[in-house]
Amino acid sequence: MKIKSIVLLLILFPIFVGAKNLIDTIPSPRNTIYSLSKSPFYLERNSDSFTCYKPSTFSFLTHIPLDAVGYVRQSFKKENLPKLAIVAASTGLLLAFDQRITNGVQTFASNHGIEAGESNAPLIQLNLFGKKTNLMKWPKNINTAFYNFGQGSSVVYMAAGFLIAGKIKNDTRALQTASQLMQSFLALGVKTQLIKYSTGRENPSDATVTGGRWRPFPSLNDFQNNKPKYDAYPSGHLATFVSAVTILSENYPRKRWIKPVGYTIAGLLSFSMVNNGVHWASDFPLGFALGYGYGKYIAKKNKHPVRTPVKL
Numbered sequence: 001m002k003i004k005s006i007v008l009l010l011i012l013f014p015i016f017v018g019a020k021n022l023i024d025t026i027p028s029p030r031n032t033i034y035s036l037s038k039s040p041f042y043l044e045r046n047s048d049s050f051t052c053y054k055p056s057t058f059s060f061l062t063h064i065p066l067d068a069v070g071y072v073r074q075s076f077k078k079e080n081l082p083k084l085a086i087v088a089a090s091t092g093l094l095l096a097f098d099q100r101i102t103n104g105v106q107t108f109a110s111n112h113g114i115e116a117g118e119s120n121a122p123l124i125q126l127n128l129f130g131k132k133t134n135l136m137k138w139p140k141n142i143n144t145a146f147y148n149f150g151q152g153s154s155v156v157y158m159a160a161g162f163l164i165a166g167k168i169k170n171d172t173r174a175l176q177t178a179s180q181l182m183q184s185f186l187a188l189g190v191k192t193q194l195i196k197y198s199t200g201r202e203n204p205s206d207a208t209v210t211g212g213r214w215r216p217f218p219s220l221n222d223f224q225n226n227k228p229k230y231d232a233y234p235s236g237h238l239a240t241f242v243s244a245v246t247i248l249s250e251n252y253p254r255k256r257w258i259k260p261v262g263y264t265i266a267g268l269l270s271f272s273m274v275n276n277g278v279h280w281a282s283d284f285p286l287g288f289a290l291g292y293g294y295g296k297y298i299a300k301k302n303k304h305p306v307r308t309p310v311k312l
Contacts, residue, residue, distance in 0.1 A: 044253050050303045054172045055179040064187045071297045087289045094282035098211045101281045102204050105274045115141040116276050146272040150237025155185045155244050177251045180298050184243040192236035201232040205277030235279050235287030246295030
């Protein structure tokens with residue numbers, strides 16, 4: 001039990017420390033401007049500034065309906081149609097090579113000793129309603145470690161870190177970031193599940209034909225009890241993780257390492273999902289677009305630009 005407690009601390013400590021280090025809003029002439037009302041302004045990369053309003057306790061839930069409608073409307077605006085065309089074209093191109101890509105990735109992983117299966121060791125396990133439930137788990141191989149970055153629990157822990165740090169420092173940007181992370185996790189979870197249900201594509205692990213069979217709108221019972229038969233398109237893991245990276249980079253624009261590190265991890269996450277037979281390569285363009293677009297939309301919506309005449 002002591003060993004598990006130590007491992008748990010090692011997992012959670014970097015999350016909270018990382019959130020604390022991102023919060024750079026202590027009054028300083030270099031990175032924060034304060035008005036007479038003590039409202040915090042945060043500098044953009046170009047030395048313009050923005051402010052964030054403190055989110056309400058349940059705004060991560062109450063904002064979902066209107067933001068979902070607003071995001072869909074924005075996505076189909078004339079200026080965004082070329083982007084949708086790129087997503088469609090890249091998906092179509094990858095569809096033609098899905099089976100070859102999957103075979104190639106799995107062969108490469110096998111030749112280099114990268115296990116394909118998902119394998120975790122429980123850290124915290126509770127008996128709920130007569131069923132053992134893992135609240136925390138530890139990856140037992142490198143493929144599982146990368147795969148776990150896309151799990152919703154990773155985003156929830158991240159949001160918890162920002163929430164705690166924001167409460168301690170009374171930092172509205174950190175609190176807004178925590179709220180947005182939770183909102184994107186919940187909203188994208190619903191969106192991707194609806195698309196999965198409406199397309200019904202087989203996972204590579206359970207494919208009955210080359211590239212996987214498509215069975216749109218299966219019975220709800222079959223969809224819930226036979227997920228691998230209908231769960232491939234698009235990738236909810238990638239959407240969730242990319243959305244988190246986008247929210248962080250939008251809210252902390254002066255932290256230039258967020259995007260390169262985040263997108264590198266997203267690439268490794270994608271590799272792991274092809275390797276363990278959860279997704280085809282063509283599941284990723286829409287997953288990436290959903291995560292990036294929704295994360296950008298809710299982060300921008302809650303940032304209020306303030307032009308600063310003095311460059312700090």
